[in-house]
Amino acid sequence: MYSLILHGRRSVELHKWRNLRVSLQKASSFFNSFSSASALHLSPRVGGKGKNFTVSYLVKSLGLTTNIAESISKKVSFEEKGNSDSVLSLLRKHGFTDSQISTIITEYPKLLLADAEKSLGPKLQFLQSRGASSSELTQIVSSVPEILGKRGHKTISVYYDFVKETLLDKSSKYEKLCHSFPQGNLENKIRNVSVLRELGVPHRSLFSLLLSDRQPVCGKEKFEETLKKVVEMGFDPTTGKFVEALQVIYGMSEKTIEEKVNLYKRLGFDVGDVWASFKKCPVALRVTEKKMSDSIKTFLGLGFSRDEFAMMVKNFPPCIGLSAEMVKRKADFLVKKMNWTLKALVSNPSVLGYSLEKRIVPRCNVIKVLISKGLIGSKVPPMSSVLAYTNQEFLRRYVKKHEDKQLVDQLMAIYLAS
Template sequence: MVLLFKLKNLRLGCSLFSCTFASKTRSFVVGDLKPSHFTLHPQFLYRYITTEISPTQNDFTVTYLINSCGLSSEDAISASKMVKLISPDRADSVLALLRSHGLSQPQISKVVKCCPRVLSSCPEKTLSPKLQFFSSVGVSREDLARSVAANPLLLTVSLRERIEPTYNFLRSMISEKNIVTVFKRRSRVFLGNHCNDVVLNIGLLRELGMPQSSISVLLSHYVHVVMHEHNKFGEVVGEVKEMGFNLESSNFVFALNALCGKIRSL
């Protein structure tokens, strides 16, 4: 009797392997099983099949990010967590605007990967004014495209509250041509936190007696130095003074740059 029972179980196991699942239609076909031998509830089959189907396979946002923005599948799925597209209309307008300002497809992909929400921004009211501003102050088409791709956050900060005040502050000390150089080298200076540190650090140098000529050299050629966090910057300035450098000498700027290079780069 024990042997007969084991044989029946073996036949049931073989019959189970004959089940064929049609996942696309979410239906199932059972092989030569008779109701008296085996019954598999349809609800169980449905649950098994649907867990094998990725919820992103038919997601419009992921498909758009891959096909229109050039993102990889992995990057598209990650970016889709930060932006949801209902239709392609606004996103298409954003991409068209970026192309009109000289951004290549690889550069656009970098922008979207870093800041997916840019696709839901208003091209006319939010993005275009910023791009036009930088063009109006002398930034070339190539440099603008390169800087935006390297620092997409430029498209997210406020023109009136961040970009324009930073420009005006720099313009009060250096020429427009040198501001363009600053933008090309360290466009992050136009972001909020860096700008605040620059103002505080320049104020400290003025209080200590650094002449405007040296400050202009510092801003024009070594702006990354004054972009350091204010407290750390003050410590480095103290070290340079202890080394015997005079704030009125251009050598102080060179020494400051050398010591700031030891701090974690921005």
């Protein structure tokens, strides 16, 4: 077994795997009757022409924030409200609350482009005809709205049953899920996702894997082999890192993983550093030799030592994959314009992962005003207290705490305008 697994193997994980093999075998016996599954691919019209209308519509009709509406408009765009109004009206008619509808559209905006009368209506009616209560229907669809994007009653039925079983924390009834014959690789999906559920993988991750047509849950033997490796590496199934590791390892052979480890070692990292980085950020194992080399040159060029760079990667692995241009822009702003030291960045490497325009600049502009007014001293506060806090905490500490309402309004205007 390759060195990375040797470093992370734990006896408890091996015990889990022995039990897991039984679960896999048990699940497999129920799926001989499955054939295939296919997704209904809606075709959103994405373009600049209807973007402003879409944003305005989402804000007014669903009460979404401008930021969320803008994010959705990058995925779907429309110039008339007729079709979208019909979709929202249909959902309300079936008992969905405004809050649930907002969640559904945020998670699966393509639904706004679906045909309410010919597509969505019949699907909702079919689910109700199978005995789904109004509360059950709204809960399940709100949790996994992509179900309504699937084609065919049989396929929708299988997805719905699985989600229902999972949300209600019932033991999976494989016989029940086999009552229909969906198309595609749903046989493998249901079996594999059921096994992940037994391990404790969170619902959101389960449903994302179930509904996706991508690997790794579409296979059989390869899935079992990959899952065994990830369990042996010591990843906690209850965290998102487990699924990330599963996806990364699925596409790599033992030889490839060994080569990646050796690549890190040649660039000055020991096996312990590689393991620590992979545990924090599984996708770090995908970084190419050229990308690593470019990152080292970028950080050394900014004045960091190799040891400092290694420490930053260990504490914040994604920094090795950031673009050279973005790293330079952020470091230049933080060091030259805000007077923080390079050592402060070494201690807070995650700052390099924050958005310069949406997080770093707005907060720093507020801090500069407070310093100019002598309200927080003459020196910039610690980097972590300015940039690492949540938006709410930052505003509480540096904006809303002031008694001068005019000052608070001024600071809020600066924060929002940046």
